[in-house]
Amino acid sequence: MGKSGKDSLLGNKIAAGVLTAGLILWAANRVAHIFIPEEAPEKPAIQLTGLTQAAPVAAPSSGPESIIPLLASADAAKGQAFVQQQCAACHTFTQGGANGVGPNLYGVLGGPMFAHAGFTYSDAVKAKAKGNWDYDSMDSWLTSPSSFASGTGMSYAGIHNPQTRADVIAYLRSLAASPLPIPTAPPASAAAPAQAAAQAAAPGIDTLFVSADIAKGQAVFQQQCSVCHNITKGGHNGVGPDLYGIVGAKAFSAPGFTYSSAVQAKAGQPWTPDSLSDWLKAPNSYASGTAMSFAGIKNDQIRADVIAYLNHNADSPAKLP
Ligand code: HEC
Ligand code: HEC
Structure with a gap:
């Protein structure tokens, strides 16, 4: 006995202490699991x-x-x-x-x-x-x-x-044979497409810039626009003009690019997010006969994403509405 007995007793006490602490922790953990289930049905995730x-989804600034x-x-x-x-x-x-x-x-x-x-x-x-x-x-x-x-x-x-x-x-x-249509902004009248589209598009798209996703816009651009357009500073023109810095730039005025006569009437005004939205929604309604053979992006959110991406590719991106 003596020294070694005391030591082994101490050893036992320590072991017991560790074991007890472990047990308490384990029990506490069990209890926590019982009272705080990971998938509480009442309060979903x-x-x-x-x-x-985070922020974009909550969009608190736009009110009810x-x-x-x-x-x-x-x-x-x-x-x-x-x-x-x-x-x-x-x-x-x-x-x-x-x-x-x-x-x-x-x-x-x-x-x-x-x-x-x-x-x-x-x-x-x-x-x-x-x-x-x-x-x-x-x-x-x-x-x-x-x-x-x-x-x-x-x-x-x-x-x-x-x-x-x-x-x-x-x-x-x-979950329906014919799903309920999703209402859109007030329909553009056929008579004055550009004007009506400008009015109809403006309020709709503006709210969407808040949640626009530049990365998604980039993906769409790569897939649908990059066959005809570069978007790099000093990039060369292709089938369409280079689009670096296009938001805020004078429309249809890229140096060295020969535009169709269809867009001449619209040339010179600075591109705004809203006018770009109208153009990209339906190029051929915006400027009938345009050389841009592209049907348009009908989905408002995707258009907002693409415009956010265009805007991002500039020396000093404009503040979107
Ligand atoms: C705990 C059970 C329960 C859960 C969970 C639940 N519901 Fe219900 N739901 C009901 C009951 C009961 C009614 C009928 C309400 C009444 O009579 O007051 C109802 C009614 C509805 C209705 C209206 C149906 C009608 O005939 O007009 C919708 C829509 C609905 N629930 C959707 C949902 C969705 C979506 C979820 C999940 C996000 C959900 N419910 C979760 C029990 C539940
Ligand atoms: C098939 C080729 C083609 C595709 C695809 C295409 N464009 Fe174009 N784009 C053109 C041409 C050509 C013009 C010049 C229009 C004209 O001269 O009528 C143009 C003009 C533009 C302009 C105006 C440029 C300026 O100088 O003011 C913008 C902005 C634009 N395109 C954006 C896009 C975006 C964004 C996409 C993809 C969603 C796209 N384009 C897809 C060929 C294309």
Whole structure:
């Protein structure tokens, strides 16, 4: 015994101490897992997505906003993944699917509100049923069901991230034989295409610059424009003129490039994001007979992305609206 016994006793005490600490840690960890489940159904991954998606999505400066602009860049596949995780416990999504805790949701967008055959709705939502679901009513329902219809039977906190909501709505939209059309900016009149397009495009595209993605714009440019255009400082003209510094530059005035007569009437005015938007939406409506054989970019968000990319390629990029 003696020295060595004392030592082994000390050793045992240390071992026990380490073991106990380990046990306590392990237990604490278990408890944390029990009380803070990683996939809390009530509060979806909102905080997380909110963090990772940062500023552009929130776009707080534009005030109470319609979901419609976000639908242009919404990802129905992401919406589907989210719905599988957060909604499928209560809803089915296939045509003729059974009602569960909540009604089957096939064809819900564009269909009558709270009226799925064979499902018994709460009085709370019956009082709110007015006409058909459209994009904005669906958006406010999914933001917070209980604010939309206090006392609703849908025990779900809501989707707080606007882009996630847009993704989910894009997915719901796809669940139909003929999906509800997404409304666009006021239609351009055929009579005065350029003028009307200028007016129609301006407010729509301006809100989209806030969330424009230069990298996406670059990818589109590589794919669709780079066959005809360079975009490097001092780059040579190709089928079309070099586009370095084009935002703010005089239209159709690149030195050394021979433009078609179709664009002469539009030459000399500085390109603004809005006039570029009109041009890129439909070159041949903007300047009938132009040599730029390109159908145009119909999607507003993609156009905004491309313009943001053009703007980025300049000595001093302009501030987009
Ligand atoms: C805990 C169960 C539950 C979850 C989770 C849930 N819902 Fe619901 N949902 C319901 C119930 C119940 C109703 C009917 C509401 C009522 O009667 O008050 C409903 C109604 C709806 C409606 C209206 C249907 C109609 O016929 O007009 C939509 C749309 C909807 N839910 C979408 C969703 C989406 C999208 C999610 C996931 C992001 C979701 N719900 C998550 C239970 C749920
Ligand atoms: C098939 C070749 C071709 C493609 C593809 C093409 N362009 Fe062009 N682009 C031209 C030509 C040619 C002109 C000159 C128009 C004229 O003379 O009528 C032009 C003119 C322009 C101008 C005006 C330049 C100036 O000097 O004011 C811009 C801006 C522009 N294109 C952007 C684009 C973008 C962005 C894309 C892709 C989304 C694209 N173009 C795709 C051939 C093309």
